Every structure is written in C-alpha cells, then in structure tokens.
Amino acid sequence: MKRDVFGWLGVVLLLLGGLTLSAPFALQAIDSAGQTTSAEAAALPTPDGRRMIEEAKAYNRGLSSKPQSVLGEAVDTFSGTSYSGGDKEYRGLLDADGEGTMGAVRYPRLHISLPVRHGTDAATLEKSAGHLYGTSLPLGGG
Structure with missing residues (x-):
C-alpha cells in the first residue's frame, strides 16, 4: 500500500516537473502567435x-x-x-x-x-x- 502511494506521488511529481519546465516554451509559442508577420x-x-x-x-x-x-x-x-x-x-x-x-x-x-x-x-x-x-x-x- 505504502509503495503504491509513493509510486503515484513520484508520477505526479514527474508530471509537475515536466509542466514547469515546458511552461516558458508554451508561453513563448502563445506570444509569438499574436505577432505580425x-x-x-x-x-x-x-x-x-x-x-x-x-x-x-x-x-x-x-x-x-x-x-x-x-x-x-x-x-x-x-x-x-x-x-x-x-x-x-x-x-x-x-x-x-x-x-x-x-x-x-x-x-x-x-x-x-x-x-x-x-x-x-x-x-x-x-x-x-x-x-x-x-x-x-x-x-x-x-
């Protein structure tokens, strides 16, 4: 039981870390979409x-x-x-x-x-x- 909780916690932390690292790139792409060509x-x-x-x-x-x-x-x-x-x-x-x-x-x-x-x-x-x-x-x- 304890092992399952730590396993899920690890997965959640990995997903949060991935989202945090990709946020600047996503925000830059959104910002670039509104610029004039x-x-x-x-x-x-x-x-x-x-x-x-x-x-x-x-x-x-x-x-x-x-x-x-x-x-x-x-x-x-x-x-x-x-x-x-x-x-x-x-x-x-x-x-x-x-x-x-x-x-x-x-x-x-x-x-x-x-x-x-x-x-x-x-x-x-x-x-x-x-x-x-x-x-x-x-x-x-x-």
Whole structure:
C-alpha cells in the first residue's frame, strides 16, 4: 500500500516537473502567435504616409549637409524662445496624429508599445519617448 502511494506521488511529481519546465516554451509559442508577420510589416504606407516619409528623408539629408548648431530643447536665455519649439518644419514632419507622434518603439514579446514624439522636454517625456531635436528623424529599418 505504502509503495503504491509513493509510486503515484513520484508520477505526479514527474508530471509537475515536466509542466514547469515546458511552461516558458508554451508561453513563448502563445506570444509569438499574436505577432505580425514580416509580410504584413512590409506593407506600403498610405500615399500620405509615403509623402511624410519622403519629407523626413529630405530633412535628414539637409541635416547631414548642414548639421544643427543646437541639439535638444535649447532655450534662448534672453527671449525665452525654445529653438525646437519654434521650428515648425521639424514639428510638422512625421506628425502622424497632430500631437507630434512620429512613431513608436515596440517590443511585442513584452507587449510594450511606446509612442515617440517630437522633443525631449519634461511634458513630452512624461507621456512618451522623445526625439532629440537636431538629430535625424527615425525612418525605420530592416
């Protein structure tokens, strides 16, 4: 009788150990099932999106030919004017939603999607990642 109990207990412990060891692999497979495929990710943007990307590429070419003298949220001490805040061309590029959102940093495995907005002032960084004024605009990659 005692031997049968220990036999069943051993089987149960082996099954629990197997489930514990296989759980990370099962969870990873479930998580991967919800991700976008590379074919979906390679879909072309709308005509408006293509125009915005071309304008951003032209802006980046301009930066490489004549770099900015100011990086970040620089403020003129005498007038109090923000250099990046007054740069309407910069603020209008890649503005997908009218609020300065130019893209997102995504980490699907951890279900993170953080918007990226123009500027690095405190108000921007409280609600999103910021893009440093005077540096190339993010246009994605491979």
